[in-house]
Amino acid sequence: KNxxxxxxxxxxxxxxxxxxxQCNYTVSPFSNLRWYKQDTGRGPVSLTxxxxxxxxxxxxxxxxxxxxxxxxxxxxxxxxxxxxxxxxICVVSARNQAGTALxxxxxxxxxxxx
Amino acid sequence: xxxVTQNPRYLITVTGKKLTVTCSQNMNHEYMSWYRQDPGLxxxxxxxxxxxxxxxxxxxxEGYKVSRKEKRNFPLILESPSPNQTSLYFCASSLFAxxxxxxxxxxxxxxxx
Numbered sequence: 560k561n562x563x564x565x566x567x568x569x570x571x572x573x574x575x576x577x578x579x580x581q582c583n584y585t586v587s588p589f590s591n592l593r594w595y596k597q598d599t600g601r602g603p604v605s606l607t608x609x610x611x612x613x614x615x616x617x618x619x620x621x622x623x624x625x626x627x628x629x630x631x632x633x634x635x636x637x638x639x640x641x642x643x644x645x646x647x648i649c650v651v652s653a654r655n656q657a658g659t660a661l662x663x664x665x666x667x668x669x670x671x672x673x
Numbered sequence: 674x675x676x677v678t679q680n681p682r683y684l685i686t687v688t689g690k691k692l693t694v695t696c697s698q699n700m701n702h703e704y705m706s707w708y709r710q711d712p713g714l715x716x717x718x719x720x721x722x723x724x725x726x727x728x729x730x731x732x733x734x735e736g737y738k739v740s741r742k743e744k745r746n747f748p749l750i751l752e753s754p755s756p757n758q759t760s761l762y763f764c765a766s767s768l769f770a771x772x773x774x775x776x777x778x779x780x781x782x783x784x785x786x
Binding site: 590591593600601602603604605608610648652659660661663664665666 | 677706713714715716717718731763765770771772773774775776777778779780
């Protein structure tokens, strides 16, 4: 069964600190992996998209890594800011007969405090 | 401005009263999709559309209908809403299916009493 597991479920850090969020998946056949940031009550916003051949992709202070062999991804946030407080969602895309299917993780809720 | 719009943003209705949530995108995207988001369950795909007149079921299609008569519009129809359809709904679009950035609308919070 295609699944995406994220950890931790929630995380509290101090402003200025770094943090890493984890995503493990059992999705086949793999097409790509995405990280989204979702502020409370708003639609998700794309941070990165990585295909099978990409190991690392950055977007400002956000750096995503992908290990396709172990089926793991991480999102590293550097020098956190209060505005980083949000839910971070890992989404894995699988190829199927109809085209593609998106499998969503349940997200990690990050709280950055001053 | 490139965007996905949804209407209404908030809706309270009663069981059995048919409703439609509209979704429109101005980016000439081929792929559009509807999701619902519930606490503890995350985002779940309801229906998606690869192109005009091409729609397919996602993970939780029961109780919903969609249509794609024009590229820019992808309405979500609840023929007979029930309380278990109370949720936060998001429409999204991308240029094509696959490794293309997906843009989400602002969400529609639906309450069915």
